[in-house]
Amino acid sequence: MPNVYDILLERGYIKQSTHEEEIRELLGKEKVTFYIGFDPTADSLHVGHFLQMMVMHYMQEAGHRPIALLGGGTTMVGDPTGKTDMRKMLSKEQIQHNAECFKKQFSRLVDFKDDKAILANNADWLLNLNYIEFLRDIGVHFSVNKMLTAECFKQRLERGLSFLEFNYMLMQGYDFLELNRRYGCVLELGGDDQWSNIIAGVELIRKKEQKPAFGMTFTLLTKSDGKKMGKTEGGAIWLDPEKTSPYEFYQYWRNIGDADVEKCLALLTFLPMDEVKRLGSLPGEEINEAKKVLAYEVTKIVHGLKEAEKAKEAAEALFSGGQNMENVPTVEIGENSLGCSIVELLADLQILPSKSEVRRLIQQNGLTVNDEKITDPKLLITKDSFKDGEMLIRRGKKKYNRIILK
Structure with a gap:
């Protein structure tokens, strides 16, 4: 069986590693407990998180044990990474609700039965910390000069960085130390924007425990122009079908840029790499066939086979001028809305x-x-705007919505 490190490398997940050869050797010879952090700031994961769930799945399949760490404590502070403004603070109740939604979505790709994976919450150790003890025990190992060179802080310094947010790196480093002590966790994974925070945890364990610890980042899900993938004019592409319908989800992948198809097939599906390369190299208009495969495969993983089939049928019916509208995002309105x-x-x-x-x-x-x-943006909506009680909205070439008059 191939080393999972090589699988992740071939598929394009790995961006940076603290100790490349040691990590590869470790993953090849023993069962490793690793963690990825997720801040429950919304009640659903989005497509950026989906890439991390895929990594957890590959690692678990290879015999390693994932910890999905929910940032119940850190969410109450806010991660400054990639943000130009302070993040909105949530209540404990909101965070708990969001965490429960996350576990349900994780379970599509990660098996939590029989301790094969762990769902942890850093609120368990962060919320009751003694501040003076924390400063003496953990803060002493952090250099402010070094912290200020981290990309996540540099971007915010010009606009103003609160002391609250400055603590985030210490807390994330402390998370890794706690997970190491509680569960024997030796590897932290995360998006490449977390590199500075991950290094902080690796160094903290090595200093405090005199034990090896490792970090690895994966590529961020970006388009060929460098912008983050998973955003539309309607907002984020969510994994929750109530927030982004399976049809809209399918259509998002069906309509991505030609240059992004092969990368997405490698990162977001389980297709063998020779098939990924074949589809990604289809010439001209034929690349649309690869996009259909991508949309179907990703929708199947996230929403299941039945929803993927329905989304595919609806997309094909609309594209060919058919009349199958039942899977197009639909909303009903009353005559009082006219x-x-x-x-x-x-x-x-x-x-x-x-x-x-x-x-x-x-x-x-x-x-x-x-x-x-x-x-005309002033066009008034009346009963005559509906054909047989329905109005079909098309945005651009391929995005459809249906409005039904009750």
């Missing part, structure tokens, strides 16, 4: 996130209602 403008209707129904987004789409000639291009 009389408003198209801009107000689409914003109120959250088909687009704001009135300005609707206006922008109209200006760009990107909005079609019942096969008619909309050019």
Whole structure:
């Protein structure tokens, strides 16, 4: 059986490692407990987290034990990484609810039965810390000069970095130390934007415990232009079907850029790498076949076979001018909703996130209602706007929504 390190490397997950050869050797010869942290700031994971879930799955399949660490404590402070503003603070109840939603989504790819994986919460050790003891025991090992060179702090310094957020690196380092003491965890994984925080934990364990500890980051899910993947004009692409329907989820992957197809097939599906390379190298228009495979495979993993089939059928029916609308995102309205403008209707129904987004789409000639291009943002919605009680909205070339008049 190949070493999981080589599998992750071949598929393009690994970005940086603290001790590459030692990590590879360790993963090849013994069962390793590792962890990835997830801050429960929302009640669903999104596609950026999905890549990390795939890594957990590959590692568990190879016999290693994942810890999904929920940041119940750190979420109450906020991670400054990649942020230009302070993160909104959540209550304990909100964090607990979000954590329960996460576990359900993790379970699609990670087996928590019989201690094969652990769901931990750093609130268990962070919330009751004695501040003076923490400073003496942990703070003494951190150099402020070195911390200020970390990318996550450099970006925020110009705009203002609160002392609250400055503590984040200490707490994440302490998490790794606690997991090492409690569960024998020796490896921390995370997105490449977490590199500075991961190194902090590795060095803390080596100083405090005089034991080996390791860190590894994986590539962030970005488009070929460097922007983060998983955002649309409607917001994040969530794994919760209530927040992003399986059809919208499928369509997102069906419509990604040609240059991103092979990378996404490697990172987000279980297809063998020779098939990934074959699909990724399809010429010209044929690359659309690869996008269909990607959309189907990712939707199947996240939402199950039945939903993937339904999303695929709906997409094909619309593309070929068919009439199968039952799987298109649909909302019902009453006659009391009539009389408003198209801009107000689409914003109120959250088909687009704001009135300005609707206006922008109209200006760009990107909005079609019942096969008619909309050019007037003041267009009033009446009973006559519906055909047989339905209105079909098309945004751009391939994004559909259906509104039913009750």
